[in-house]
Amino acid sequence: MKKKTFAILFYVKRTKLLRNGKATIFMRITVDAVRTEMSIQRSINLSDWIEKKGCAKPTNAKNKELKDRRIFHHSHITNCKANFG
Secondary structure (H helix, E strand, O other): OOOOOEEEEEEEEEEEEOOOOOEEEEEEEEEOOEEEEEEEEEEEOHHHEEOOOOEEOOOOHHHHHHHHHHHHHHHHHHHHHHHHO
């Protein structure tokens, strides 16, 4: 049986900024080399984004909420993966 691969990545598109100068946060799910990307309907200042960790710096309440939202999405997708194989 072939081993299945699964990964979740959070990132911002630095080249497509909103009018207010913030970047939209995206989530990429990869299963067996097939990728899908979607926005999590949140945006952040580029200076508040930690690229290597894929999350917001917890410097203020809004960024802490973004980090919690990221954890929520990650755990929800992981639970779905566990339930459906």
